[in-house]
Amino acid sequence: MPSPPVASRSAGAAAAAARRILHPSPLRPATRWATIKAATTTRTLTTSRHHLPASLSATTPTRTSSRPYHSYSHPPPPGPFTPIESLLLAAAYRHVPTHGFSPKALARGARDAGYLDISATIVPDGVFSLVQWHLVTQREALAARSAALSGDGQKGGGVASRVEALTWERLLGNAEVVGQWQEALAIMAQPSYVPASVKELAMLVDEIWFLAGDVAVDPTWYTKRASLSAIYAAAELFMTNDRSPGFHDTRDFLRRRLEEASEIGNLARSVREWLSFTTSASTNVLRSKGVQI
Numbered sequence: 001m002p003s004p005p006v007a008s009r010s011a012g013a014a015a016a017a018a019r020r021i022l023h024p025s026p027l028r029p030a031t032r033w034a035t036i037k038a039a040t041t042t043r044t045l046t047t048s049r050h051h052l053p054a055s056l057s058a059t060t061p062t063r064t065s066s067r068p069y070h071s072y073s074h075p076p077p078p079g080p081f082t083p084i085e086s087l088l089l090a091a092a093y094r095h096v097p098t099h100g101f102s103p104k105a106l107a108r109g110a111r112d113a114g115y116l117d118i119s120a121t122i123v124p125d126g127v128f129s130l131v132q133w134h135l136v137t138q139r140e141a142l143a144a145r146s147a148a149l150s151g152d153g154q155k156g157g158g159v160a161s162r163v164e165a166l167t168w169e170r171l172l173g174n175a176e177v178v179g180q181w182q183e184a185l186a187i188m189a190q191p192s193y194v195p196a197s198v199k200e201l202a203m204l205v206d207e208i209w210f211l212a213g214d215v216a217v218d219p220t221w222y223t224k225r226a227s228l229s230a231i232y233a234a235a236e237l238f239m240t241n242d243r244s245p246g247f248h249d250t251r252d253f254l255r256r257r258l259e260e261a262s263e264i265g266n267l268a269r270s271v272r273e274w275l276s277f278t279t280s281a282s283t284n285v286l287r288s289k290g291v292q293i
Helices: 006-023 029-047 054-061 084-093 103-112 117-122 127-138 141-151 159-172 175-188 191-211 220-239 245-259 265-288
Strands: none
Touching: 006 175, 084 103, 084 127, 103 117, 127 141, 127 175, 127 191, 141 159, 141 191, 159 191, 159 220, 159 245, 175 191, 175 220, 175 245, 191 220, 220 245
C-alpha cells in the first residue's frame, strides 16, 4: 500500500494535536487512583473534625497541650467504672462513714440509686471497687485543689513545698473515712487486689509531682516517685491512729519524712512499715470474718 503524502501526514498530526488540546485524554489508571486518593484524604482531614460533636472536637488533645512526660502524651484511658457502676458506687460511698467499705454499704447504695439490693453484685470486685472509687475520685480531685493552692500563694514556694502541700491535701481526702481506712488497707492488701492498689498509688504520686510543676525527665524521675510512694503510704498509715486536732501530728510526720527523703534507709523503712501493717490488718480482718489463720 503506498504511503500517504508528506503533506497529508502533517495535516493528520496537526489534527490529532488539536483534538488532544480540546479533549484531553483520561488519566492513566495509576495516576487517576492517586488523584482520587489524595482528594479523599484531603477531604477527610478537613471535614472529619468538623463532623465531631462540639464537646469532643473542643477537647481533643493536641501535642502542644500534652504533659511533658511520655505517659501524658496520649489521651487518658477511660475510667475504671461503667456509668451504672459509678452511679451505685457514688451512692454507696455516702454510707462508708457509717458502714465502712462493706457489702452493707454497697447494698444501701444500690437501694438509694433506685435498684434492688442485689444490684450491688454487678460491681465486679465488690467492696474493693468501693475502695477504688475513693482512691480514683480523690486523685482526680487533686487538680482542682492544686489550682486553689496556687491561688493561696503555694505556687511560688518551689516544687518541694508544692509536693508537700498536695500530698497533705490528698491525705485530708481520707478524713471523712479515716475510721474505716484500716479496713480499706486490709482489703487492698489482699493478694488479688495488690496490683491494682499499687498501680493507683503510682498514678497518685505521678499526679502530685506533675501538679507540683516537676518537669525533670532525668533518672531521678523514678526515685522521686518511689520515695513519695513510700512516704505517702507511711503517712496514710500514721493518720489512721492520729487523734490530734486537724491531724496536726500527721502533718508533722509528713513534713519530717519529706525532709528525710534523701536517705535511702528511710525509704526502705517506710516500705517495710507499710507492708507490715497492711499484712497485719488484713490478717485481723480475715480473722474477724471467721477465717482460721
